[in-house]
Amino acid sequence: MTGFLMAMALFISLLIGLALLRVWAGPTIYDRLLGVGIVGTNAVLLLAIIGFIYGRPDGFLDLAITYAILNFVGVVAVAKFLDVRRASRGEDHQTATGAGEDG
Amino acid sequence: MTLELVVDGLTVLFLLTGCFFFLAGTVGLLRFPDVYCRLHALTKADSLGLGFVVAGVALQLRSWHEVLLLGILWFLVLSAAATICYLVASEALAQGVDPVGSGASQGQSGTEEAP
Numbered sequence: 001m002t003g004f005l006m007a008m009a010l011f012i013s014l015l016i017g018l019a020l021l022r023v024w025a026g027p028t029i030y031d032r033l034l035g036v037g038i039v040g041t042n043a044v045l046l047l048a049i050i051g052f053i054y055g056r057p058d059g060f061l062d063l064a065i066t067y068a069i070l071n072f073v074g075v076v077a078v079a080k081f082l083d084v085r086r087a088s089r090g091e092d093h094q095t096a097t098g099a100g101e102d103g
Numbered sequence: 104m105t106l107e108l109v110v111d112g113l114t115v116l117f118l119l120t121g122c123f124f125f126l127a128g129t130v131g132l133l134r135f136p137d138v139y140c141r142l143h144a145l146t147k148a149d150s151l152g153l154g155f156v157v158a159g160v161a162l163q164l165r166s167w168h169e170v171l172l173l174g175i176l177w178f179l180v181l182s183a184a185a186t187i188c189y190l191v192a193s194e195a196l197a198q199g200v201d202p203v204g205s206g207a208s209q210g211q212s213g214t215e216e217a218p
């Protein structure tokens with residue numbers, strides 16, 4: 001069982017790398033935000049599985065819940081920051097590519 | 104003995120299903136053409152993938168306290184995924200990111216393709 005869980009943890013680490021590819025390449029800043037979000041979810045999953053491998057799911061689950069809250073607050077904060085910045089610049093910002101390049 | 108075998112098999116099945124959904128979400132994040140399609144793939148991975156993995160891990164736990172923690176974790180990530188999906192989509196729409204196929208983004212759909 002432990003070997004299977006370790007294989008799963010490795011697989012999820014690989015998925016984190018793939019999601020980081022989208023963060024690096026994403027044409028708009030929202031794509032980067034989504035990539036960060038899925039990396040956060042994968043980190044939560046990884047923590048739960050690692051806690052199970054080490055036989056101490058209690059403490060590691062607390063850590064995972066903390067990471068879930070941090071991920072949520074972080075993405076919402078960035079989204080609201082973009083909202084405020086757009087409002088302060090006025091509504092004449094219409095191009096899709098401009099959103100990513102000045103972020 | 105037999106019950107343990109059945110529980111272990113169910114755990115492996117749930118974990119593999121969850122991993123499949125995470126793989127599908129990541130592939131969708133890499134391959135889908137615009138931010139709205141990617142949101143769809145991402146929230147699938149968040150809700151279904153994490154749900155299956157949490158169910159699989161919860162079968163192996165021995166105390167209800169840890170199962171409750173896992174349930175809280177799943178609920179948190181689920182509500183976070185819904186809120187993030189709404190926020191990012193509304194922000195992108197307000198910023199002027201056109202959905203694929205809306206006509207206005209015909210010239211840009213080629214440049215938004217994944218490398």
